Structure formats: structure tokens, C-alpha cells
Amino acid sequence: MSRALGPFAAVLDRDLLLAWRGRADVLVTLAFFVVVVCLFPFGVGAEPNQLRAIAPGVLWVAALLSTLLSLHRLFAQDHVDGTLEQLLLSPEPTVLWVVAKISAHWIATGLPLVVAAPALALLFDVEQSALGVLVLSLALGTPILALLGAVGAALTLGLRGGGMLLALLVLPLFVPVLIFGAGAVDAHLSGSGAQAHLLLLGGGLLGALALAPLACAAALRIAVE
């Protein structure tokens, strides 16, 4: 057990340390999230009922876009300095350290969004009882975004104009997560209960955790080949 977890923990530690040392980058993702959310009232007007109605969707779309913007950093640095090739050459299973890298990436960029979301929801006058559902839906949903996005990041690694291409590749795949994530909060607010949405998100997370790292590992091998 510990032997299998050794490389996982090593890569996780390393990536978290790198994220900590370069925390300005991480904070930019969070700041982007906050700014995008704050732009919406200027666009649609500050009418409280309207803001309350669009809040879950706005928070979720903003979370999705900040995830997208941070994705290119997932493998780019390691690709440039050759770490990625060394990892691929190592005898450790690729899927294992790919999951470690994605986990570290989510802890650095996804988790702050989850933590910041309730405060932003208050700006939209969302009912306090719904904040828990919002946090839970983001906590289940943003890892799916990171896992799916990692496949796209690996496929577009080192390409010119990779950022726009990455958006085109992964945004259509994000749609179900967006539907169930924002839907969970809406369902809670409308009184029908968020359980079904959250269960589906949890199922999606398990499915993505099982399949996406395989596709990601294959894509990384192709990119470095």
C-alpha cells in the first residue's frame, strides 16, 4: 500500500510545494473568479430578485472559466523543463502520478474557489440555507472539471494557440457538470431537494476519476513521443 502511494505522495508534495512557492499564480485564478462574478450585476442590473435567480449559474460559469484558465499550467512547466519526460520514463504507473498532479492542481486552484463561493453568493443575496449545497456541488463538480480538463491540457500540450483550442475541446464536455452543479442549488431553492443532482455529480466524479486519468496518460505519451 505504502509502496503504491509513495510516488503518488511524492508528486503531490512536489506540485503543492511548487504551487505554494508560486502562490501569486494561484491567487490570480481566485481573483479572476471573484472579478467575473462581480461583473454580472453590472451587466444584468442590480435587481435583487434577478440576481438571486441567476446566482447559482453565474457562480458555476465563473468557476468553470477560472478552471479553464488555470488548466494550461497543469503540464506546461513540466513539459518545458523536461520533468514530464522523466516522469514518463520512470517505472511508476503513469496514471498514478497523473492523478497526483491533477489532485495537487485542484487543491491549488479548485479548492480556493469552493471556499470563496459562499461569500460571493452572499453578494447575490442567495438564501443562507443554500450555501451548503453550493459548496458541496462545487466540491464535487470542480474536481470533474479538473479531470476532464487535464485530458484537454495533455492533448494541447505545447501547441501554438493551445489556450483557445483547449477551451473549444473541453467546454462542451463541461456542460453536464454545469447543468447538475447549478441545478443542485436551483433544486434546493425550489424545494425539490438537491440530493439527485449531488448524487449524479458524485457518480460523475467517480466515473471521471476512473476514466479521465487513463485518457490523460495516453495523451501525455502522445504529446511527448
Added chain:
Amino acid sequence: MIKDMDKPERSKSLLRFAAPQMFYPLAGRLAPWFAAAAVIFVGIGIWLGFFVAPTDAQQGEVYRVIYIHVAAAWMSMFVYLLMAFWSAVGLVMNTRLSFIMAQALAPTGAMFCFVALWTGALWGKPTWGAYWVWDARLTSQLLLLFLYLGFMALTRAIEDPRRADKAGAIIALVGAINVPIIYFSVKWWNTLHQGASVSLNKAPSMATTMLVGMLVMAIAAWAYTIAITLWRVRSLILERERHTEWVAAELNALEGKV
């Protein structure tokens, strides 16, 4: 691998056509037949649909757009499945022709997707009073178009053809797994948000001529897809194999003809 290409085996196995050099002339021979079939079936289908089939009791003449719309919508989905199939074959067997096949199919699939959306909008305006509604089928068709565009953009953005082939195959397969998830999520979202939405279901009983006309148009769409894909495969083969002797000879022969 390259040695095998220079001396194609004269085996009777159909697998010999997996070599681009062998498939190129075969595609050239088959494509005109399928193109001719497409023209004939489109002729019959249009004639049946626009002159023989009766006017719909509820929708009037507007319904006749289905003869193009339904065939295009079916085809756009089949082509994605085919693309995913050839991508899987390519990844498993490592045959270059399979990847070429997938890439040759993509523009046709995207075209049918666009045609289905466009004709759907033209149908929607007089029937529902809006060019677009966020109905489950329309929305998932739109996302399918995005998946096609993503596949084409990725395969064209990568310069190394081997990497482009495999990267495209992976995104095609990831997309294929996601298509049903997207469809059902959009469907559920739609029912939650819109309540009783506009139903796309046609009248329960359909006149036989209408059905026959639609099927003929679907066959025409198949024939068109096969013909245009074979031609596109030929161009892609020539582009990929341009350094080989047989392509040089082929191009010289073509120039001689002109």
C-alpha cells in the same frame, strides 16, 4: 513498415486495403458509384417529398423540410459514431488509414450537423414561432457541432501527423463517451427548467409516402457521405504519402491526363 508499403502483398485478405497505397485506387473506383447513387436518391427523395407526399394536416407545407432535416440529423450522429469507431480501430491496430478515415469523416459530420441546425431553425420559426428553443435535441445537436469543431481544430493544430492522428482519436473517443451523458443531462435540464416544452414529436401516424421519402433521403445522405469521404481520404493519402514513389508516379499520370 515502409518496406511493406513498397511491396504490397498480393494477398486476398481485405486487410490489404489498410495500406494507403492499396486503398487509394479502390477509393477512386468506388467513389463515383456512390456519388451517382447519391444524386439518384436525392432526385427520387426530393420528388417524393416535394411533389408526391401529401401536405401535413397540422403543419402545412412547412413540414417538408424534414426530408432534408431528418436525414442530416441522423447522419450527423452516425458520422460521429463512425469517427469514434475508426479512431478506436486506429489506436488499437495502429493503422494510419483508420485515422485518415476519421479525419475525412469529420467535416462531413460537422456539415450535416450545421444543416440539421439550420433547417431546424427555419422549421421552428413558422411552427413554434422561434428560430431557436433550448430543447434537449437542439441543444445536444449544437454541442455535437462543437465536438466536431474541436476535433477538426485539434487535428489541424498539430503539425506532426502521427501526434495529430492519435490526439484526434483520443478526443473523438472522449467525446463519444460524453455524447450520451450530454444528451441525458441536457434532456433533464430541459425538463426541469422549461416545464412543458415544445414537443418535437411528429404526428403519431405518418403517411407511408412521407416515411419512404425520408428513408430515401437518408440513403442519399449515406451515399453522399461515403463518396465525399472516399474522395477526401484520397486527398489526405496523397498529402501524407507525398514523399513516396507511387504518389509521384500517380501525380505524373494525373498531370499527363490534364
